[in-house]
Amino acid sequence: MTQNHLLTSGLLSRRLFLGAAGGTIVAAAAAPAWAQGTTSPDGTTGEPLLDIANEAAARPMPKMEVEPPIEPERRVGYCVVGLGQFALNQIIPSIGESRMSKLVALVSGDREKAETVAEQYGVSTEAIYNYDNFDEIAENDEIDIVYIILPNSLHAEFTVRAFEAGKHVMCEKPMAVSVEECEQMIAAAETANRKLMIAYRAQYEPFNLEAIRMIRDGELGTIRSLDNVAARPIDLENPADEWRVVKDLAGGGSLMDIGIYALNGARYLLGEEPVEISATISNPEGDERFTDVEDILSWRMRFPSGVIANCLTGYSFSGNRFSVYGSDASLTLEPATDYYKHGLRVMTEEEQTEPQIQEKNQFALEMDHLAEAVLNDTPVKTPGEEGLQDVRLMLKIYEAAETGAPVTIDWSYQRAVPAEQGADQQA
Numbered sequence: 001m002t003q004n005h006l007l008t009s010g011l012l013s014r015r016l017f018l019g020a021a022g023g024t025i026v027a028a029a030a031a032p033a034w035a036q037g038t039t040s041p042d043g044t045t046g047e048p049l050l051d052i053a054n055e056a057a058a059r060p061m062p063k064m065e066v067e068p069p070i071e072p073e074r075r076v077g078y079c080v081v082g083l084g085q086f087a088l089n090q091i092i093p094s095i096g097e098s099r100m101s102k103l104v105a106l107v108s109g110d111r112e113k114a115e116t117v118a119e120q121y122g123v124s125t126e127a128i129y130n131y132d133n134f135d136e137i138a139e140n141d142e143i144d145i146v147y148i149i150l151p152n153s154l155h156a157e158f159t160v161r162a163f164e165a166g167k168h169v170m171c172e173k174p175m176a177v178s179v180e181e182c183e184q185m186i187a188a189a190e191t192a193n194r195k196l197m198i199a200y201r202a203q204y205e206p207f208n209l210e211a212i213r214m215i216r217d218g219e220l221g222t223i224r225s226l227d228n229v230a231a232r233p234i235d236l237e238n239p240a241d242e243w244r245v246v247k248d249l250a251g252g253g254s255l256m257d258i259g260i261y262a263l264n265g266a267r268y269l270l271g272e273e274p275v276e277i278s279a280t281i282s283n284p285e286g287d288e289r290f291t292d293v294e295d296i297l298s299w300r301m302r303f304p305s306g307v308i309a310n311c312l313t314g315y316s317f318s319g320n321r322f323s324v325y326g327s328d329a330s331l332t333l334e335p336a337t338d339y340y341k342h343g344l345r346v347m348t349e350e351e352q353t354e355p356q357i358q359e360k361n362q363f364a365l366e367m368d369h370l371a372e373a374v375l376n377d378t379p380v381k382t383p384g385e386e387g388l389q390d391v392r393l394m395l396k397i398y399e400a401a402e403t404g405a406p407v408t409i410d411w412s413y414q415r416a417v418p419a420e421q422g423a424d425q426q427a
């Protein structure tokens with residue numbers, strides 16, 4: 001497999017990522033806080049930083065424009081479960097760019113891969129677990145948060161087991177594949193008195209936060225409509241896409257995997273919840289990728305304010321954009337929920353502007369959000385209830401597509417923490 005393949009691509013991307021996304025810049029900017037020591041503040045690389053320390057000693061300390069990382073011993077320890085493409089390429093490298101998080105343990109079905117990753121990131125081999133002895137994480141006090149990055153249908157089991165081990169949980173989207181599973185996860189968090197956060201990274205990403213702020217501050221006037229497309233071609237040559245076309249593992253097709261960004265986006269942009277949904281599915285005939293899960297899914301949501309949101313997802317084309325139309329102006333974010341290089345445009349009848357916003361590492365921001373919530377016992381912005389709401393809505397979208405008739409929503413969900421919260425600190 002595949003596993004070696006994954007690992008190679010993961011480690012290669014780690015180097016590219018650190019170069020391209022400003023890893024060295026972050027290290028230099030953060031140097032004054034921990035330049036006295038010989039290891040990085042997060043303890044993940046274990047690489048000496050003597051050059052930076054010597055340079056810092058020779059020059060006056062510059063004004064800090066970013067908050068420095070907290071002391072290594074106060075950082076919150078993450079255990080990453082599932083060393084696949086997303087974990088290796090985005091999450092684990094991003095921990096090194098976080099302010100409050102550190103990597104302390106790994107869970108994998110592939111010991112050899114896990115040992116290589118552990119060596120690369122300075123994790124003790126004693127802190128490598130597999131899916132059978134996973135529950136032994138309870139004995140490891142270094143682990144505060146378990147980050148579940150497994151195929152969707154495994155999220156619930158490992159989340160519940162992590163709570164039983166007394167840990168907090170970050171769980172990837174979609175939260176799970178059924179309402180019952182989501183409810184079990186929320187109940188397990190309550191029983192354990194631990195925090196459950198769903199990794200809705202876009203809700204921590206500065207361009208998305210700026211779009212939310214503009215809407216809430218009335219800069220577009222009264223919001224009338226919204227459209228949102230989140231699609232990508234699936235490739236069965238890619239091991240990470242193999243399980244995505246198996247319903248038992250993925251829970252569904254493009255909607256569960258990537259369309260969830262359009263759904264969640266419509267909800268956080270508008271700050272309200274849909275009351276009616278209609279939907280259509282289209283699967284190309286004879287395409288082996290779509291015998292078990294859907295390809296194209298187009299759905300429309302009506303919100304209490306009267307706003308209509310048109311959303312589109314698919315596994316056979318690319319698209320990553322939303323537009324929000326107000327009475328005075330409209331905005332478009334494209335790409336909207338990519339990893340980097342977002343582009344925001346604001347249009348009125350007279351002019352078009354492109355607000356300049358600083359790109360930040362959204363993965364580090366979301367991990368630090370949970371780390372801070374654990375340290376200070378504050379609520380998380382995207383808790384289990386937020387994940388449950390999307391799972392419920394996605395199942396309603398499927399129902400609307402199957403019946404061909406609009407489905408009305410008759411439950412009331414309200415965010416505990418508004419989507420715009422945190423925008424000032426992060427944008």
Ligand code: NDP
Nearest residue numbers: 082083084085086087108109110149150151152172173240
């Ligand atoms: P991968 O297939 O690359 O990784 C999943 C990993 O889970 C595998 O590498 C494997 O790790 C482990 N695993 C355990 N059991 C199985 C199994 N039966 N089949 C396959 N893998 C198994 O997928 P991704 O990393 O792309 O996705 C993982 C999760 O992350 C999904 O829930 C996905 O929705 C989410 N994700 C989120 C993104 C975001 O932007 N927020 C982006 C991409 C994915 P090991 O070999 O170590 O045991």
